[in-house]
Amino acid sequence: MARSPGSRTLVDRRGFSLSMEDEIAHLRSLDLIGLQSRWQSVMGRPAPEHLPKHLLFGILAYRIQADALGDLDAATVQLLKRAATVQSLDEVLPLLAAQDQRKQAMVLGTILTREWNRQLHRVMAVEGGFVFEGKTFDSLSGIAFAITGTNWNGPRFFGLRDGNSKGVRT
Structure with a gap:
């Protein structure tokens, strides 16, 4: 199996393209050598020899999903890089809180609901x-x-600060 030129779709030996789910299912069937070979075709370089099968699978599956659905945004990548340099969890929490505040911008048309005193309120x-x-x-x-x-x-x-997003519909 190989990727079609200029595409993010996996193409099998018969020329049929596979869905993201089929690609990941195929990864599950590969042994270590198969995963290393797949790494070479996806990443464009040899797989690190020290990575065990489960990590090769996880990284490849992530890459397939990111290619199909989109990768992390720049702000999240920057946050992860900063979090990797801190010495304790106490230093990470303020970074996460700041990131959470930036993500408060809502898509126009989002409907929030909240029940209060047995009455449903929509915003x-x-x-x-x-x-x-x-x-x-x-x-x-x-x-x-x-x-x-x-x-x-x-x-x-409205449940946006404590991780409870039950009230959000788009």
Whole structure:
């Protein structure tokens, strides 16, 4: 099997292209020598001799998925490089928090939902803010106040800060 020239698609001996899932399934069937050979064709250089079969498989599977679906964005790559140089977890946490804050930008049209006092509230991200009950708000915190009557961190109220994304639909 080989990659077709100028393409990210795997082509088998009969000339049929394989899906990403088929490519990865094929990797699972390869022995160490087969994975090393596949590494050469995918990476354009010999596989590091010290890598065991499971790591060769994992790296190749990642590369196939990244080629098909897109790789890490530049900010994430930079974060990982910085995290690799720190001495303790206490130094990594602020880096992760800063990265999390930058990822708060939402795609226009995203709908956030939150149940409060047995009532479902829906908010839509629009240019310049968020729409709730026909009104445009600058921030989610203003909407959280409108719903609860108390001050809340808006992203936390809608489950965006604690890793809970149940309220997000696009």
